[in-house]
Amino acid sequence: MFPNSSNLGRPPFPPKYQQQSTFFTKLPLNIPPSLLSHQQIVVPPFHFRTAVGNIEATPAVTPVVTLQPMTYGSVSPVSTSDTLTSFQGRKRQSQQSVPDGAKRQRIHSRDSDTTVVNQAVPLPEERRCSFPAPLSIQSPVLHARGSPALIGCVPPLQDTLFPDPTRTRLPVATDELSQQVLELFQACRQQASDLDRKELCRTELQREIQLIFPQSRLFLVGSSLNGFGTRTSDGDLCLVVKEEPIPTLFINFNTTFQVNQKTEARRILSLVQKLFSTKLCNYIERPQLIRAKVPIVKFRDKVRQVFRSVNVDFDLNVNNVIGIRNTFLLRTYAFIENRVRPLVLVVKKWASYREINDASRGTLNSYSLVLMVLHYLQTLPEPILPSLQKNYPECFDPTMQLHLVHQAPCTIPPYISKNGSSLGDLLIGFFKYYATEFDWSHQMISVREAKAVARPDGIEWRNKFICVEEPFDGTNTARAVHEKQKFDMIKVEFAQAYRLLRDKKDLNCILPLKAAKQKR
Secondary structure, three states: OOOOOOOEOOOOOOOHHHHHOOOHHHOOOOOOHHHOOHHHHOOOOOOHHHHHHHHHHOOOOOOOOOOOOEOOOOOOOEOHHHHOOOOOOOOOOOOOOOOHHHHHHHHHOHHHOEEOOOOOOOOOOOOOEOOOOOOOOOOOHHHHOOOOOOOOOOOOOOOOOOOOOOOOEEOOOOOHHHHHHHHHHHHHEOOHHHHHHHHHHHHHHHHHHOOOOOOOEEEEEOHHHHOOOEOOOOEEEEEEOOOEEOOOOOOOOOEEOOOOOOOHHHHHHHHHHHHHHOOOOOOEEEEEEEOOOOOEEEEEEEEEEOHHHOEEEEEEEEOOOHHHHHHHHHHHHHHHOOOHHHHHHHHHHHHHHOOOOOHHHOOOOHHHHHHHHHHHHHOOOOOOOOOHHHHOOOOOOOOOOHHHHOOHHHHOOOOOOOOOOOHHHHHHHHHHHHHHHOOOOOEEEEOOOOEEEEOOOOOOOOOOOOOEEOOOOOOEOOOOOOOHHHHHHHHHHHHHHHHHHHHHOOHHHOOOHHHHHHHO
16 A cells, blocks of 8 residues: 555565565665665566566466455454455455444544544554565664654554544534534545555555566555545555666665656556456456546456445556655645644535536646645644645655655654634635635745745746646646636636635535535
8 A cells, every 4th residue: 555564465475586685684774775776776677578478478367365454443353355355256255254343433433533633644554554665674764864753743654544543633613614514524534444445456456467567566645545535535546667766966876766658658557458458357347548648547446345335446557656755745734733634625525516626627636626725724824734845854855765755754743733713714714815815827836835936937837727836746736727717617616615605604505515425
């Protein structure tokens, strides 16, 4: 998924090239892996002809691998032998042995969410969730660079991707609008069981794809993991198949992952699509190659279902590793302040209901909406969020090796804001900011800088109506909004939402809560 262990999310036995290598086991303990030369850590390149041959030569039935059980929070372990239906010709199995009572206690208990000011940022536990990396070396490099001591805001590799019920706290809701925001969040937020199903699918797909690309790794990214997912959120997957060294100012040790998205990525995804359409056709439904700027394969998991018996839809890209990095940046923002996630979820639900949350139709994607909420919370007179990249550059270094990315936020202390605004007031303020205060013509939204900055003059920003800076690579995440008609429609929706909420202070006036809760 994103963690760094030897159990879930990776075959229980290491690949042969890892079994035979003893290089890293002989390293002195005081050498951080970031100081190794790239020749020591880069895997051999893959070859498309070999990959095509692997598809054709791979037998239709492969040995079934039994995964280790995993645990989310205080819930009893889910028996993967019962819940996991493999892609090796097995029929769908019953889930009667899953401890449903335990899950209901974890998910639906009213006692699981109480009120407190600050909370921890939960991260995966090293023993149970796998960060699918070729290396698994604990690095002292973060502390060596002056990071603060671990004091609990982002606990290192907790036993769950979701916070423990005794530590997860929700904000106080004293007014009706705030209560509506909180109730919608509690009804629609992604549950541990939903993430469980996505992780099981990722685990099996990684095993199958490694038959074609033996050194590849499959990462679960996006809203499923960054804290802003809902019960029906799609699963986003990043397939990393190629590593290349890049020189830095002093030493050639960092690695980046580069694939030409117009040619190489499409060829790789064509092979993946062929795999899904042939060998895995009984388990993968409707695999479709989308030839976008970042091409993807869209597909549906026919076996596992989430809320209301809905099958999970997935988008799989190749080597778009910015998504891996920003997943943990957003996850830190999501859990560093307990008002962030409810606000983001309501804004996403509102934008979807008002039909301005679809980049394929020239409106805003969910990532841009999240960044817009974070930016607003950063620019208040008393900020609710800081710039994490400014305050902790060592934790969000864009050149950090991927197998260390999930460990970096563990060093971030709590952020305590003096702003005591309620959820309702913050939601009204969000719509007011973009309806009356933000200068769309001359300003760019920058979470990295924690402020609105002047628009750049590059081609990426020219003739664009909305400019939202991607925190790591500096591109425009709202580039899909390229028609004035769509831009005007978005501005009208913000202005109308602000006016209605200001006057009525009822969330139903901009988003029918009953329908939103049913849809989840």
